[in-house]
Amino acid sequence: MSRRAKHPFVFTGCVELxxxxxxxxxxxxxxxxxxxxxxxxxxxxxxxxxxxxxxxITTAYGNDFAAWVAAHLRDxxxxxxxxxxxxxxxxxxxxxxxxxxxxIHDHLMRLSSVPRVELGEVFFFQQSHIVEVALGPGAExxxxxxxxxxxxxxxxxxxxxxxxxxxxxxxxxxxAEWIRLSLEMPELADKIERIDTYMTNLEKVRARVxxxxxxxxxxxxx
Amino acid sequence: xxxxxxxRRVAPPGVIDIIMTLSERVRGRRLLHLxxxxxxxxxxxxxxxxxxxxxxxxxxxxxxxTGGDPAFYATxxxxxxxxxxxxxxxxxxxxxxxxxxxxxxxxxxxxxxxxVLVHDVQPATLVSQRPAGGRWVWRCHFDCSRxxxxxxxxxxxxxxxxDAAIFSLPAFARRLGVPKYIIHPSIDPLSEKNRDLxxxxxxxxxxxxxxxxxxxxxxxxxxxxxADDPLGVVNAYRLVKKHYDVRLVLAGTAGVxxxxxxxxxxxxxAAHRDPDIFVRELPPDAHLQINALQRAATIVLQKxxxxxxxxxxxxxxxxxxxxIGGFVGGLAHQIVYDVTGYTVHSVEGAAFxxxxxxxxxxxxxxxxxxxxxxxxRSFLITRHLVDYMALLIHLAS
Numbered sequence: 001m002s003r004r005a006k007h008p009f010v011f012t013g014c015v016e017l018x019x020x021x022x023x024x025x026x027x028x029x030x031x032x033x034x035x036x037x038x039x040x041x042x043x044x045x046x047x048x049x050x051x052x053x054x055x056x057i058t059t060a061y062g063n064d065f066a067a068w069v070a071a072h073l074r075d076x077x078x079x080x081x082x083x084x085x086x087x088x089x090x091x092x093x094x095x096x097x098x099x100x101x102x103x104i105h106d107h108l109m110r111l112s113s114v115p116r117v118e119l120g121e122v123f124f125f126q127q128s129h130i131v132e133v134a135l136g137p138g139a140e141x142x143x144x145x146x147x148x149x150x151x152x153x154x155x156x157x158x159x160x161x162x163x164x165x166x167x168x169x170x171x172x173x174x175x176a177e178w179i180r181l182s183l184e185m186p187e188l189a190d191k192i193e194r195i196d197t198y199m200t201n202l203e204k205v206r207a208r209v210x211x212x213x214x215x216x217x218x219x220x221x222x
Numbered sequence: 223x224x225x226x227x228x229x230r231r232v233a234p235p236g237v238i239d240i241i242m243t244l245s246e247r248v249r250g251r252r253l254l255h256l257x258x259x260x261x262x263x264x265x266x267x268x269x270x271x272x273x274x275x276x277x278x279x280x281x282x283x284x285x286x287x288t289g290g291d292p293a294f295y296a297t298x299x300x301x302x303x304x305x306x307x308x309x310x311x312x313x314x315x316x317x318x319x320x321x322x323x324x325x326x327x328x329x330x331x332x333x334x335x336x337x338v339l340v341h342d343v344q345p346a347t348l349v350s351q352r353p354a355g356g357r358w359v360w361r362c363h364f365d366c367s368r369x370x371x372x373x374x375x376x377x378x379x380x381x382x383x384x385d386a387a388i389f390s391l392p393a394f395a396r397r398l399g400v401p402k403y404i405i406h407p408s409i410d411p412l413s414e415k416n417r418d419l420x421x422x423x424x425x426x427x428x429x430x431x432x433x434x435x436x437x438x439x440x441x442x443x444x445x446x447x448x449a450d451d452p453l454g455v456v457n458a459y460r461l462v463k464k465h466y467d468v469r470l471v472l473a474g475t476a477g478v479x480x481x482x483x484x485x486x487x488x489x490x491x492a493a494h495r496d497p498d499i500f501v502r503e504l505p506p507d508a509h510l511q512i513n514a515l516q517r518a519a520t521i522v523l524q525k526x527x528x529x530x531x532x533x534x535x536x537x538x539x540x541x542x543x544x545x546i547g548g549f550v551g552g553l554a555h556q557i558v559y560d561v562t563g564y565t566v567h568s569v570e571g572a573a574f575x576x577x578x579x580x581x582x583x584x585x586x587x588x589x590x591x592x593x594x595x596x597x598x599r600s601f602l603i604t605r606h607l608v609d610y611m612a613l614l615i616h617l618a619s
Contacts, residue, residue, distance in 0.1 A: 013240055018404040020392040071559075073295075094282060119567055124392035126404065131612040133243050148266040153236030 005182035008138025009174075013155040014163065015131045016044075017050055023125040027116030028078065031065065032104040034125055040093040041127040047096060048166045049088040049128055051202060052158045062199055063087065065100060065123075072120025078107045086198045087166065106116050130163060142183060142220075146213045149175075154202040161197050161205055175209060187217045224271070224412050225278040226607075232385035232411045233604040244611040245279035252282040253614060254335035258298060258344030259287055262506075262589070264407055264533060265341050265363045267528055271410040271603050272610070281611075288329050288345040290323035295344075302343040304373035305366045321347050321389040337614045340384070350382045357617040360387045364530050365409065365551065385617060390531040391552060395561035403613060406555070408606035409536050409597070415509035416540055419517055431502055439469035439537075440576065443512055446472075446486045447479040449528040449550070450541055454569045456492050456499065458525065461573035466580045470497045472514055502567065516541045521579055522587065525572050526550050536601040539593030540562070544586055546575045556601065562593035 023038050025031040035043070043143035061067035072074035081103050092094040108114065114213045135152055139145040155198050160174035168175060172193045180189035197205055225244075230238045253276060255269055269285055274351035276283035297312070304310040328351035337356045340346055352358050360381050366374070374396065381387055382399040389395040395402045409416055417471040419427075428435060440459060444450035452472050459470040472489060478484040486503070493499040504511055514521060522538035524547040531552030535545045539556070545563035557563045564575040579586050599605070 013236070015240070015244070015608050017609070017616050019611050020389065020395055020402040022397050024392075048388050119549065122393065126392060129616050131244075131615050135239060135243065151236075153240055155236075155240075209454050 003183055003185075005024070005178070007178075008140045009145055009148070009178045009184050010138045011135045011156045012159050013133045013135050013138050013153040014159045015133060015155070016049065017129040017131060019127050019129065021127060025123040025125075027114045028069070028073065028075065028104060028108060028111075029114050029178075030071075031123060031149070032101055032108065032129045034123075035065070035097065035101050035104070038125045039127060040097065043100070044167060045127045046125070047085075048098075048162050051162055051197065052155065053111045053132075060199055063100075068121075068123045069115075071097075072117055072123070073115040074120075075115045081107060082182045087168065088170065088196075088198055100153050123211050128158075132159065141181070142213060145154060146210065146217065147181075149206065149213070150210060154206070157202040157206050157209075161195075161202075161209075184218065188212060196216075223274050224410075225417055226275050226326040226604075228412060228433070229604050230274075230600075233602060234260070234599050237604050237608065239461050241279070241505050241607060241611070244608065244615065245281065248614050249280035250282060250336040251337070251614065252284065253610075253619075254333065254338045255283070255341065256331070256338060256345040256348060257285070257287040257341040258289055259330055260285070264531075265361075267413070268603070268606065269303075269569065270406060271413065272607060275603070275607060275609075280307070281405070285336070288324060288327045288331075288348070290327070293319055301373055301377070302364070304370035305343065305377065306364055307368045307370065309370055310373070312370075312372055312376070315347055317430075321350070323352060324348050332600065334486065337617060339388075339610075341503055346377060347380050349380055352383070357385045359403075359613070359617070360384045361405075362394070363366055363388050364389060365391075366396060367394055369396070370548070379554060388613075389556070391555060394531075398605055405606070405609045405613075406552070406601065407531050407533055408601050408603045410603045411540060413509065415513050416537060417513070419510075419514055424514045425520050427511055428518055431467070431500075431511060433471060433500055433502075433515075433517070433518075435518060436549040437467055437498075438520035438580070439471050439518070440521050441471045441473065441515055442524060443515065443524065443538075443580075444472075444474045444481050444524065444526065445479065446474050446476050448485065451525050451527045452473070453492075454527070455539065455572070456489065457569045458572035458576060459499070461570070462576045462580065463496075463498070465577060468520070469500065471500045471515060471519070472501065473502045473504055473508075476503055512537075513541075516543060519543055521546065521576060523572060524553055524577075525566070525569075526553065529553055533601070535563070535596050539590075540597045540601075542587075542590035542594045544579055544589035546572055546579075546595060556597075558592070558596055558607040562589055562596050563567055 023034040034109045050063050066079045066082035069075050087096050096165050139148045164170040176189040176193035179185050195208050273283045286616045297316045299309045304433050324347045335351055335356050339361050342360045349358050387402045388405050389404045391569030406481055444457045489501045493501045516538050522536045522545045522575045526548040535547050535553055535556040538545050545557050545564050547557050547568050549565040557565050566572045
């Protein structure tokens with residue numbers, strides 16, 4: 001495969017600067033109330049941003065709200081219901097916020113007492129500022145893209161597959177977009193776009209993209 | 223003195239490249255650290271490592287300290303203690319003198335910089351003398367979420383003159399009129415306290431401490447006071463000792479805590495009655511001894527009942543040890559429950575988890591390995607460096 005891109009792909013990693021907000025929750029009702037009033041960036045931080053911070057060694061809950069409810073309130077039912085909310089299915093953060101709030105509200109309606117923190121930790125709402133970091137020389141061919149993807153810091157996978165889609169409005173993700181437009185390989189682009197980035201980790205997403213790219217490279221060589 | 227390239231073999235893959243790229247964006251900028259001293263606890267240790275690395279990267283990194291008369295230091299100590307929570311006596315005269323001494327400090331120091339990071343209490347009021355230009359950030363290394371009211375009323379107007387504040391955890395912060403960033407502290411993997419040691423070095427150091435390596439040992443490194451609960455550790459050990467032939471080593475400093483002498487007396491009495499309990503009072507600079515003890519231990523405890531962020535758990539995990547810690551301060555953020563160790567709420571909880579690990583030896587190695595990787599990603603000085611450079615870039619943008 002020696003097709004040259006019209007524009008090189010520049011891998012961009014990121015550093016997440018965390019900012020604490022003056023919003024906290026000690027029980028599920030407060031979680032609902034604060035969730036409804038925090039900036040949209042905080043909803044993003046606690047849902048999509050979870051994937052940047054989440055490491056494969058820890059138990060996956062999909063977002064910070066579900067993880068807190070499970071670990072500190074010991075309410076497995078709400079944890080399960082929050083965990084299954086896939087943030088990537090929502091067009092806007094307000095839609096995502098509404099869904100999360102609706103799940104908590106519905107759950108509270110069924111309870112006789114509101115679970116609150118006893119021995120655990122209060123939930124502190126946060127948001128983040130992303131500092132982008134361009135990494136290495138640009139890739140101009142699929143082979144160069146493959147080599148760069150295999151070596152790049154995991155934060156670049158987050159930037160191009162999560163941040164680009166959810167916060168920067170590039171719904172297909174940067175990898176698929178570049179492969180479709182610059183390399184003119186729509187089939188491979190479609191496959192990469194369909195990768196489910198929910199309930200996994202960045203290394204597994206990297207591995208799936210690499211597998212698809214390897215297949216395309218082998219196919220073109222045959 | 224280590225340069226950034228020395229960390230490539232211990233940092234996560236790709237991080238040094240991110241550091242190098244970020245450094246190109248901040249090269250030549252002046253970053254001034256202001257603190258109350260160059261020696262002592264964690265913040266000074268971190269700066270001793272960070273500042274030379276920043277210089278190595280081409281940042282004009284400078285570390286200055288404030289000074290004054292005995293009354294200034296006394297008020298600084300009292301003020302910080304009061305901000306941590308306990309009642310202290312703070313007079314108007316003492317606080318006025320404290321502010322005045324920092325006015326004198328401001329005249330002596332060159333405060334021009336792109337970013338000024340003011341660490342903790344002693345230099346905090348310097349912000350009222352800040353020159354035009356540059357960003358000022360207050361870096362609070364301790365938990366000031368429940369301060370004595372008078373102390374906070376004094377300090378808050380100064381903190382609100384900064385452009386931002388940094389806390390180690392959201393739980394450590396107070397409501398402020400400026401943005402509050404969260405940056406965890408870190409350990410230096412190449413320092414005397416954390417560098418690799420050969421089995422021979424470990425054996426030699428343990429020999430000098432009088433601790434044989436012929437049976438597993440449990441270790442707690444910490445102050446001999448109620449906050450770190452060494453007596454609770456002894457009680458947990460006794461519950462374990464009924465079933466397992468292990469030793470307990472308690473290493474630490476007595477410090478100036480008024481309750482330390484009585485705690486130490488009780489510990490020595492316990493050691494006198496049980497030849498498998500070892501109490502070792504170490505000087506504050508016993509970094510190599512602590513390193514060797516942590517590397518030789520089977521399981522490390524940090525059973526604090528009150529704690530700041532405290533990096534003891536991270537240090538032990540870096541040496542591949544599972545850690546059983548109290549559910550307080552930063553311990554719950556360092557220990558990943560059931561993955562790198564356990565957080566517990568009681569003596570019985572600590573004993574139960576000790577027995578659980580001693581009865582499932584394969585978990586000790588597995589958790590130890592997971593802990594080391596967790597620390598590699600989250601608590602090394604390289605991550606701290608990245609955070610500070612990102613802050614510099616963010617505040618300048």
